[in-house]
Amino acid sequence: MTTSTLAPILGTDKSNPAFSVYTLIGNKDFFEVYFGLALLEKVNGNTDGIQFKYLLGRLYNAGITRKKLVEAFEVPLSTIRRYGEAVKSTDPEDMMRRFSGQGAVKKLTPEIENYIRCEFRRLYQENKYTYSSKIICQVKEIFGVSFSSETIRPFFNDEKRILPEEKEDVSKGSDKTEKIPERANICECSSPTASKESNNRKYSLSNFDIVGEMPAPFLLKHAGLSLLLLSIKELDINQLAEQWMSSVLLGAMNIEQSGGLDFRALDFLLDNKTISSTNYQRRLLKSLAADKNNIMGLLRANAAFIGLERKKNVFFYDPHGVKYTGMKDILKGWCGSVGKIGKVNYQDFMHTVDGYPVYFEIHDDYLDMRERLIDELEVFYEEIFPGSQKPTMIVDRGIYGKDKMMELDSKGYGLVTWGKNYKKDAWDNDKQETTFKTERCKNDSKDIKIWNIRFIKDDTWNEIENYHRLIVRITSPDSMEEYEVPILSNGKIDDLSAVKYMLIRWIQENDYRYLDRNFGINEITTYKEHDYSKLTVKEKLAYSETHDFLSKQKRKTDSKLKVLLLEYEKKKMKEETLSIKKREKIEELKKMVIELEEELKKASGKVDKAGKLVAQGKKRLAYESKYYMDVIKITARNLFCSLLEKFRPYLDNYRDDHQLLRELTRAAGYIEYSETGLFIKLHPDRNYQPRQRKAILSFLAMISCDINEKNPDKLPVNITLSTYINNGYPQKIQSV
Numbered sequence: 001m002t003t004s005t006l007a008p009i010l011g012t013d014k015s016n017p018a019f020s021v022y023t024l025i026g027n028k029d030f031f032e033v034y035f036g037l038a039l040l041e042k043v044n045g046n047t048d049g050i051q052f053k054y055l056l057g058r059l060y061n062a063g064i065t066r067k068k069l070v071e072a073f074e075v076p077l078s079t080i081r082r083y084g085e086a087v088k089s090t091d092p093e094d095m096m097r098r099f100s101g102q103g104a105v106k107k108l109t110p111e112i113e114n115y116i117r118c119e120f121r122r123l124y125q126e127n128k129y130t131y132s133s134k135i136i137c138q139v140k141e142i143f144g145v146s147f148s149s150e151t152i153r154p155f156f157n158d159e160k161r162i163l164p165e166e167k168e169d170v171s172k173g174s175d176k177t178e179k180i181p182e183r184a185n186i187c188e189c190s191s192p193t194a195s196k197e198s199n200n201r202k203y204s205l206s207n208f209d210i211v212g213e214m215p216a217p218f219l220l221k222h223a224g225l226s227l228l229l230l231s232i233k234e235l236d237i238n239q240l241a242e243q244w245m246s247s248v249l250l251g252a253m254n255i256e257q258s259g260g261l262d263f264r265a266l267d268f269l270l271d272n273k274t275i276s277s278t279n280y281q282r283r284l285l286k287s288l289a290a291d292k293n294n295i296m297g298l299l300r301a302n303a304a305f306i307g308l309e310r311k312k313n314v315f316f317y318d319p320h321g322v323k324y325t326g327m328k329d330i331l332k333g334w335c336g337s338v339g340k341i342g343k344v345n346y347q348d349f350m351h352t353v354d355g356y357p358v359y360f361e362i363h364d365d366y367l368d369m370r371e372r373l374i375d376e377l378e379v380f381y382e383e384i385f386p387g388s389q390k391p392t393m394i395v396d397r398g399i400y401g402k403d404k405m406m407e408l409d410s411k412g413y414g415l416v417t418w419g420k421n422y423k424k425d426a427w428d429n430d431k432q433e434t435t436f437k438t439e440r441c442k443n444d445s446k447d448i449k450i451w452n453i454r455f456i457k458d459d460t461w462n463e464i465e466n467y468h469r470l471i472v473r474i475t476s477p478d479s480m481e482e483y484e485v486p487i488l489s490n491g492k493i494d495d496l497s498a499v500k501y502m503l504i505r506w507i508q509e510n511d512y513r514y515l516d517r518n519f520g521i522n523e524i525t526t527y528k529e530h531d532y533s534k535l536t537v538k539e540k541l542a543y544s545e546t547h548d549f550l551s552k553q554k555r556k557t558d559s560k561l562k563v564l565l566l567e568y569e570k571k572k573m574k575e576e577t578l579s580i581k582k583r584e585k586i587e588e589l590k591k592m593v594i595e596l597e598e599e600l601k602k603a604s605g606k607v608d609k610a611g612k613l614v615a616q617g618k619k620r621l622a623y624e625s626k627y628y629m630d631v632i633k634i635t636a637r638n639l640f641c642s643l644l645e646k647f648r649p650y651l652d653n654y655r656d657d658h659q660l661l662r663e664l665t666r667a668a669g670y671i672e673y674s675e676t677g678l679f680i681k682l683h684p685d686r687n688y689q690p691r692q693r694k695a696i697l698s699f700l701a702m703i704s705c706d707i708n709e710k711n712p713d714k715l716p717v718n719i720t721l722s723t724y725i726n727n728g729y730p731q732k733i734q735s736v
Contacts, residue, residue: 006022006023006024006025006032006437007022007023007024007025008020008021008022009021009022009023009031009072009073010059010064010068010069010072013065013068015063015064015065016062016063016064016065016068018035018036019033019034019035019040019059019062019064020033020034021033021034021059021072022034023045028045029044029045030042030043030044030045031043031045031052031055033055039450039477041055041446042446042448043055047075051446053083053086054083054087056069056073056075056079056080056083056084057080057083057084057085057086057087057088058084058087060080060081060083060084061084061087061088066080082098083098085098086098108147108151108152111698112139112143112145113155115138115139115142115143116135116139116152116155117155117158117159118701119131119134119135119138120135120155120156120159121159122676122677122718123135124156124159124160125676126674126676132149132152132153132156133149135152136149136152138723141723142693142694142697143694144690201214201673201715202714202715203677203678203711203714203715203716203717204678204707204708204710204711204714204715204716204717205226205229205230205678205707205717206233206271206711206714207226207229207233207268207269207270207271208226208671208678208717209271210673214673214674214675215673217670217671217672217673218670218671219668219669219670219671220265220268220269220668220669220670220671221262221265221668222246222250222261222262222265222266222269222666222668223265223269223667223668223669223670223671223680223682223683224663224664224665224666224667224668224669224682224684225246225249225250225269225665225666226269226669226680226717226719227643227664227665227700227703227719228246228249228639228640228643228665229269229270230707230710231305231639231642231643232245232246232270232639234305235301235302235304235305235635236301237297237298237301238288239270239272240275240281240284240288241288241298241632242270242272243266243270243274243275244281244629244632245632245635245636245639246266246269246270247261247266248519248520248632248633248636249636249639249640249665249666250665250666251666253519253520253523253633254520254523254525254629255278255281255282255285256278258276258278258281259278263276282526282625285525285625285628285629286526286624286625288628289624289625289627289628289629290624294628295627295628295631296383296384298628298631298632298635299358299359299383299384299631300383300384301635302358302631302634302635302638303358303359303384303385303386305635305638305639305642306352306356306358306638306642308352308358308384308385308386309386309387311352311353311354312352312353313385313387313389313390313391313392314353314391314392314394314414314493314497314501315350315351315352315353315358315391315392315393315394316349316350316351316352316353316393316394316501316505316507316508317348317349317350317373317393317394317395318348318349318395318396318505318508318509319346319347319348319349319363319369319372319398320346320347320348320349320512321333321334321335321336321337321344321345321346322335322337322344322345322346322347322522323335323337323338323342323343323344324342324343324344324345324621325343326343326524326527328343328529328619328621329616329617329618329619330343330345330364330529330618330619330620330621331343331344331364331365331366331613331618331620332344332365333346333364333365344364344365345362345363345364345621345623346362346363346364346365346369346372347360347361347362347521347630348360348361348362348363348369348372348373348376349508349512350376350380350393351507351508351511353394353501353504353507354507355507355508355510355511355641356638356641357511357515357634357637357638358384359376359380359384359385360630360634361376361379361627362623362626362627362630364620364621366537366538366540366609366613366620367538367540369398369399370398370399370401370404371404371538371540373393373395373399373404373408374404374407374408374411375538377390377391377393377408377411377413390411390412390413390414390492391413391414392413392414392415392416392492392493393408393413393414393415393416394416394417394501394502394505395415395416395417396417396418396505397417397418399415399417400417400418400420402463402464405464405467405488405490406464406465406466408490409465409466409467409490413492414489414490414491414492414493415467415488415489415490415492416487416488416489416490416493416498416501416502417487417488417502418485418486418487418488418502419469419485419486419487419488420486422485422486424484426458426460426461426469426471426486427456427471427473427484428456428458431456431457432456433454433455433456434454434455434456434495434496435452435453435454436453436454436496436500437450437451437452437453438450438451438453438500438503438504439451441654442654443653443654443655444652444653444654445649445652446652449477449478450477451474451475451476451477451503452474452475453472453473453474453475453499453503454472454473455470455471455472455473455487455495455499456470456471457469457470457471457495458470458471458486464488466490466491467488467489467490467491468488468489468490468491469486469487469488470486470487470488470489470495470498470499471484471485471486472484472485472486472487472499472503474503487499487502514637515633515634515637518637518662519633519634519636519637520633521630521633521634523626524621524626525625525626525629525630526621526622526625526626528621528622528625529619529620529621529622530619530620530621530622531614531619532610532613532614532618532619532620533614535610535620537610539608539610540608540609540610541606541607541608541609542606542607542608542609542612543603543604543606543607544603544605544606544607544612545612545615545616546603547600547603547604550596550599550600550603551600553596554593554596554597554600557589557592557593557596558593560589561586561589561590561593564582564585564586564589565586567582568582568583568586640661640662640665643661643665644657644658644661646699646702646703647660647661647699650695650696650698650699650702651692651695651696651699656692660686660692660696663684663685663686664682664684664696667682667683667684667685668682668683669681669682669683669722670683670722676715676716677715677716677717677718678715678716678717678718679717679718679720680717680718680719680720681720681721681722681723682700682719682720682721682722683721683722684721693721696721697720697721700719700720700721701720703719704716704717704718704719704720707719
């Protein structure tokens with residue numbers, strides 16, 4: 001989601017009464033095309049891109065003044081005319097020729113050339129006779145185009161001229177490495193000097209280092225985890241946490257589900273001995289979780305991985321209520337997911353503004369959310385958040401309270417939240433307003449919806465000291481209706497940022513569902529409990545049990561009285577009379593209400609809440625093991641989503657990319673060792689469409705390059721898709 005300042009480059013006139021084109025001031029990265037006031041499309045600003053050419057062709061064919069088209073887009077009229085003819089063409093080849101300019105469309109694209117060169121480096125050292133035919137077959141299978149050996153021979157000659165120079169530089173101990181011109185489609189990393197003293201072979205993924213003779217190719221379950229191994233090792237956490245992190249990434253969202261994993265494969269991948277016994281894992285989990293320092297260490301590792309020190313000091317905060325359906329007598333509270341009060345636990349989450357969970361705590365309803373937030377902020381600021389400036393919290397609801405909001409401000413924390421009891425009467429047309437647009441992609445980067453937003457500062461509002469109110473009006477892309485809402489801020493961040501972040505809180509809400517569905521964040525983990533008599537809790541006063549009983553009786557009496565009074569009013573409107581019995585009942589209930597109110601005043605004194613809960617026999621679930629495992633889960637989520645961010649541009653399909661990448665990271669694969677590198681050939685259980693396969697191959701090549709660049713002194717790793725093809729099934733006996 002971005003905030004943009006747009007300027008028109010093509011407006012309406014007599015020849016063009018409907019279309020207008022906008023772009024960023026001083027930077028033509030994209031063009032927005034409007035039909036009247038409605039956004040028609042958003043086009044990439046790359047002048048060599050097909051979207052840009054289609055746009056010019058359509059505008060030319062629409063009869064817009066040619067001179068204005070040339071001035072607006074700075075493209076010759078002859079070129080624009082050719083684009084217009086291409087748009088009208090019904091012959092695909094003719095269309096591509098016109099879009100491409102003079103001459104035929106080239107089959108040999110830069111990405112195919114990069115692939116050919118990389119495959120030559122890999123195959124030539126092992127096979128100097130049939131490498132050309134193998135590369136031609138691979139190019140046809142992956143890219144769907146055929147070339148003769150003469151067409152690609154110049155690339156082979158170039159690479160052969162480079163090879164002797166590389167050997168000479170290595171022999172001289174030169175530190176000079178070849179610059180990688182393009183990493184987008186295929187790995188161009190040349191093989192470094194082999195680190196294999198005494199048959200020791202060290203690879204860019206050190207987990208695959210081997211000693212002794214070269215093993216034959218073998219099938220490895222969970223080979224797709226290799227895409228995340230480097231990130232797991234960079235966390236610098238204990239071996240058991242690495243095992244649980246890997247298990248969660250492989251789909252085992254709790255210890256019991258880990259029974260479906262191949263622990264021998266995990267031993268090989270993690271390069272350490274894993275533990276398969278679920279009972280032993282639970283005992284070790286309880287032992288690790290008993291020390292709060294272990295949990296803080298995991299949270300700090302998670303914060304370091306997402307680069308918290310480089311992110312903004314603004315965070316989303318929300319208590320995520322999880323309904324409890326067990327038999328334990330735990331405290332009740334409001335559960336938003338079911339819309340009523342019930343047995344509930346709260347996971348108070350803090351997310352970065354780009355959606356990464358960075359800190360959370362687990363509580364019951366002993367303390368109110370407003371009381372918990374201040375304590376949680378103190379721990380977060382001292383233990384996790386590395387910034388010198390105290391963070392600002394974007395809070396959806398439940399925080400409104402003058403005392404607590406002023407306390408947050410006095411301690412130096414920022415707060416942005418919704419206003420309360422707003423009657424939509426504070427907008428002033430005479431005030432200067434700030435306007436901006438926000439964008440949200442739906443199914444791909446081109447499927448964009450735009451919200452128009454404007455706001456003013458309400459100088460008449462002064463209910464809470466050091467806070468001010470912003471009145472915001474929002475127009476959604478699906479409706480011309482304008483919504484008006486109030487937002488409160490204590491000014492620790494500018495008003496534009498306050499409004500922007502408040503309106504994108506759905507990022508955190510969506511992540512709760514994502515964490516639950518894919519990482520099991522709502523699972524209990526343990527069924528142990530604590531008695532309140534053995535807990536050290538913060539002192540807090542609460543009404544006595546007598547007061548609670550009287551309050552409950554009064555609510556019931558009020559409800560009965562309300563029903564009878566409503567019936568009495570209806571009878572009165574119809575000029576009918578209520579029965580004597582019911583009139584007597586009304587008087588009786590009125591007396592009961594007065595008596596209960598007097599008794600409530602006498603019992604209004606408060607008692608220690610913890611002592612009250614001990615007397616009631618209330619319990620608190622043992623959160624320690626769940627807390628430790630949930631930190632593992634949010635870190636696994638951040639590892640996977642960081643990889644997803646890299647994969648998303650290749651496929652550009654926001655409906656399928658998560659599922660495809662998840663299958664890829666959980667796939668089995670073939671492992672092939674060689675003297676020049678390691679080959680991990682993933683074999684997912686899926687048939688890919690050509691476009692999907694091409695995107696995945698490009699992505700895997702990029703990941704391979706990233707891994708090799710971080711360890712240039714080791715043998716390279718090449719992660720790709722398996723090209724295994726069954727050569728034929730046995731002939732079956734034909735039935736007669």
